[in-house]
Amino acid sequence: MLCFSARFSLFGALALLLTLPAMAADSVRPVVLKVDAVGETAGLSPAADLLSVVVLHDDATGADTLRLGFLSLGQDAPLSFNKALLGSGPVDLTVRDMTSPSAPANLARGVLAENHATYTLERAAEKAVPGALWMRDDDPDAVFMTLPQGILDGRSAAAPLRLEIETAPRDGSPGQVLTASYPPDKAYAANCALVLHGNQGLGYSDVFHGRSDDLEGSGFDEALQIHESTGVPGNFHLSGTLQTAAEWSANTGDPTDFNAWLAAGAGAGWAGMLTSAYAQNIMPFAANDMNDWAVSTESSMVSTRYAYTPRVAWVPERVWLNTSGYPSSGVADWIGDNFQPHGVWGVILDDDVHLAGHDNHQIHFLDANGLRLIPRDRTFTGNIVGGNGQAALDILTGLASSGVGEFRIAVAAEDWEAVAEMGSWASATPNAKETYDWFVSKCSTESAWLSTWKLSDALSNPNFNGDTFA
Structure with missing residues (x-):
């Protein structure tokens, strides 16, 4: 891995993990599952526009956390985003395991609620509980999810874990369904x-x-x-x-x-x-x-x-x-x-x-x-x-x-x-x-x-x- 003086990349991601519970920053390995285009769907709120999906895997403990990055959830956002977010209402967020399409399983559900053009989770769950959704003050455009223990074990390119992340604004405006797999289908960089x-x-x-x-x-x-x-x-x-x-x-x-x-x-x-x-x-x-x-x-x-x-x-x-x-x-x-x-x-x-x-x-x-x-x-x-x-x-x-x-x-x-x-x-x-x-x-x-x-x-x-x- 390149040193900090060369670039700010994976090292920066690891440094931001110091506040994650039960995770040692030097043992956490980010795996990028998806990077998606943003702003391409007319009427899609920045709070419903998914940007990235990353697994944060702790090699020391085996714990896995899913990070869902959004275009903007409003904090310190430019004026154009604030205008789009203000008064746009709650956004339902669902994470599903679609490995068996005939038997999809909901892994997590939550609601992003708007208050003065800033979105936060309506209820943040206890981080240690599988399926919990939570947020961090130092990463305000992301929602984190605690993955079930062992859900990534044994996954391969031939038999990946397939995830589906859905955002659904309650005001009837467009939402998004994003698919991602572990291991990822390509190197996103x-x-x-x-x-x-x-x-x-x-x-x-x-x-x-x-x-x-x-x-x-x-x-x-x-x-x-x-x-x-x-x-x-x-x-x-x-x-x-x-x-x-x-x-x-x-x-x-x-x-x-x-x-x-x-x-x-x-x-x-x-x-x-x-x-x-x-x-x-x-x-x-x-x-x-x-x-x-x-x-x-x-x-x-x-x-x-x-x-x-x-x-x-x-x-x-x-x-x-x-x-x-x-x-x-x-x-x-x-x-x-x-x-x-x-x-x-x-x-x-x-x-x-x-x-x-x-x-x-x-x-x-x-x-x-x-x-x-x-x-x-x-x-x-x-x-x-x-x-x-x-x-x-x-x-x-x-x-x-x-x-x-x-x-x-x-x-x-x-x-x-x-x-x-x-x-x-x-x-x-x-x-x-x-x-x-x-x-x-x-x-x-x-x-x-x-x-x-x-x-x-x-x-x-x-x-x-x-x-x-x-």
């Missing part, structure tokens, strides 16, 4: 990486703590808070000039030293740091010597300030042009050779502009020198920033169910101001912060099948290797 890029000129800035009219709902600090609290790794870039602005703020009375916070995150494993050109000059239009200086200077700043060697670079404005071919007017430098001399292994580019025709969920190679080319998934990114967390999540459920999800990685990469709802982004992306927080939380609670990566570590995983081209 997906990978993603989250990148935030911050830039501005030298000077006073309010981006670190947010707008004065919404300090708790804006600012770069919001993203650091959710990554730090969940342990889900993010990839962060502060331009050289913005690093200096953060230092000025800390030296003139700001109680939060933003650079120190990032350095602590890098040391703790939840922050991966990126480099770029020092002041974000549009590199193809500058001289080669200038570009070399700019990347070298910022890379040194990142290494010194955050005790982290940056292996991935943000290309300013993602402008990547050749000195020949169209468009080449005014292009002074081919920048493909300005990164590796400074320890950079890969750069982030747009999937539909620079990497069209190549899989946007693989990491490719530049033919000239082997520089890695990381596709920014425009749709994945746009859904998160645009407040459509369900659609962003569904890209990953699609990868998880594809059978090749372990060989793909979806990268969301955007200006930090967008997720922070700063400047003009405050009106352009008014739900970005809440959606980002919710999505990072999903990366944490669904980590049995969803791995979240620092890009420097993803570059070292041969599973993600793509094409080689000019």
